[in-house]
Amino acid sequence: MTYQVNGTTIIDSSRNFQSSAFARTINGQNIIGSGDLRWNRNLTWGAVGTYGVFVTTRGSNYDVSSNATASGSNLYYNGSSNYGYSYPMIRASGWVQSGGVSGTWRHTSYRSKSIYGSDRAAAFWCRIS
Amino acid sequence: MSFQINGTDVMVDGYEDLVNNNAGFKTFGGYTIVKNSSQSNISDSYGYALSQNAVGTYSVALSNSYYTYYSPIVGGNTESGSNLRTPRYSNGLAQPFNAFSTSGSNGFSNTGYSGTWRHMCTRSAYYGRYAQALYIRIS
Numbered sequence: 001m002t003y004q005v006n007g008t009t010i011i012d013s014s015r016n017f018q019s020s021a022f023a024r025t026i027n028g029q030n031i032i033g034s035g036d037l038r039w040n041r042n043l044t045w046g047a048v049g050t051y052g053v054f055v056t057t058r059g060s061n062y063d064v065s066s067n068a069t070a071s072g073s074n075l076y077y078n079g080s081s082n083y084g085y086s087y088p089m090i091r092a093s094g095w096v097q098s099g100g101v102s103g104t105w106r107h108t109s110y111r112s113k114s115i116y117g118s119d120r121a122a123a124f125w126c127r128i129s
Numbered sequence: 130m131s132f133q134i135n136g137t138d139v140m141v142d143g144y145e146d147l148v149n150n151n152a153g154f155k156t157f158g159g160y161t162i163v164k165n166s167s168q169s170n171i172s173d174s175y176g177y178a179l180s181q182n183a184v185g186t187y188s189v190a191l192s193n194s195y196y197t198y199y200s201p202i203v204g205g206n207t208e209s210g211s212n213l214r215t216p217r218y219s220n221g222l223a224q225p226f227n228a229f230s231t232s233g234s235n236g237f238s239n240t241g242y243s244g245t246w247r248h249m250c251t252r253s254a255y256y257g258r259y260a261q262a263l264y265i266r267i268s
Contacts, residue, residue, distance in 0.1 A: 001135050015134045016153025026157070037157040041185040043267040045205035045249060051187060052204070053250050053263045077251045084198025087260040088250040089189065089226050099251045100204065122226070124263075 046072075046101045048127050051108070053077075054099045055092045055120035061113070062120045068107040075099035075125060091119045104129045182210070182242050184266050187249070189226065190215055190240055191259040201254035202262070210242030213264065226261070244268050 003011040010021050019032040026037050042049040054075035056064060064070075076099050078092035079085060086097070091114045105125040112123040132140040138148045147163045154162040160171050181188065190213040196202045214237035246264040253260035 003132075003134065003139075011134055011139060011152075013135060014153075015137055015139050015151045022154075029155070031155055031162060032153050033155050035155050036159060037155050037162075039158065041265075043185070043247060043265060045247060050265070051249060051263065079252060085255045085260075086198075086201055086252040087255060088253060088263070089261045097252070101251070 046103075046127065048103065048129060051124055051126050052099070052101065052105070053088045053122050054101075054105070054125050055096060055112075055122050056107075057096070057120065061117060063113040064107050064109075064111065064121075064123065066107065066110050069104055069128070070107065070125070072099065072101040072103050072105060072127070075101060075105060076120075078120075078122065089122055091116065091121050093119050096120065101127070103127050182240075182244075182266065184244065184268060187263060187265045188213070188240070188242070188246070189261060190242070190246075190264055191237075191261045192248075192253075193237065193259065196254040196260070197256060198254055201252050202248050203253075204248060204251050206248045207267065208246050208248060208264065210240070210244045210246055210266065213240045213242050213246060214238060214259070215240055216261070242266070 002009050002013050009018055011017055017032055019030045022031050027040055029037055031037065054077060056070045056074050058070050058074050076096035077086060077088040078090055078095065079097040080095040081097060106128045107123055108126050109123040112121040114121045130142055131138045139151055140146055141148060149161055149163045149165045152163050157171055192202065192208050192212050193214050194212055217238040244266050245268045247267045249263040249265050253262040
């Protein structure tokens, strides 16, 4: 025995609703069926929703406030093309290299400003688009 | 009154309309979508695991692999969790947000991480030392 509406099965003989009865998906997956719809964080480098650590050349005197946004092309990491060091987690002085990311990123620290006026403080950024 | 298929309830009167586990829904975060009166609602306000060594969790660490200017670790590269360390200085300090940890007997503490982690900074390398970076566990 099944339950049908105008000849279309809504509930099959095993009492399972058909996916056509619940068309909305979560993360691209139908809510009908087997398995788990656990929220999936994006795990790809540089993708929307991921975090990275960068410095930016934007902001007044490199003073970056909470919720500020920046284009990926304005995000950099502390590194020297001459001496080979690349340590992203500290302030950068004159040596910065392109972060190599695209899109728009949101500054997710409260405030980033080095005590050294011309330096740029490293901070967490989240890609938002 | 209830609605049955082959003699088994699918919908019943009262607080519980659809009978839990009889409707063919997937689970969400391990919890059944169809609810009975004794269950709390599903809250996914965080959306990912909050423990320090879970898939989807970010961590600041350094790799004990030796990366140089000619062979740096770059954004998107992966590292085994067993290779990730946290700095430990001889004076007892441990500063995850710092340039790097010097190598040596007091240089590292094991993180105890497992699985595979993705390097989430553009580029990390230093001659003879180990740059700290942002990682996310991916499996």
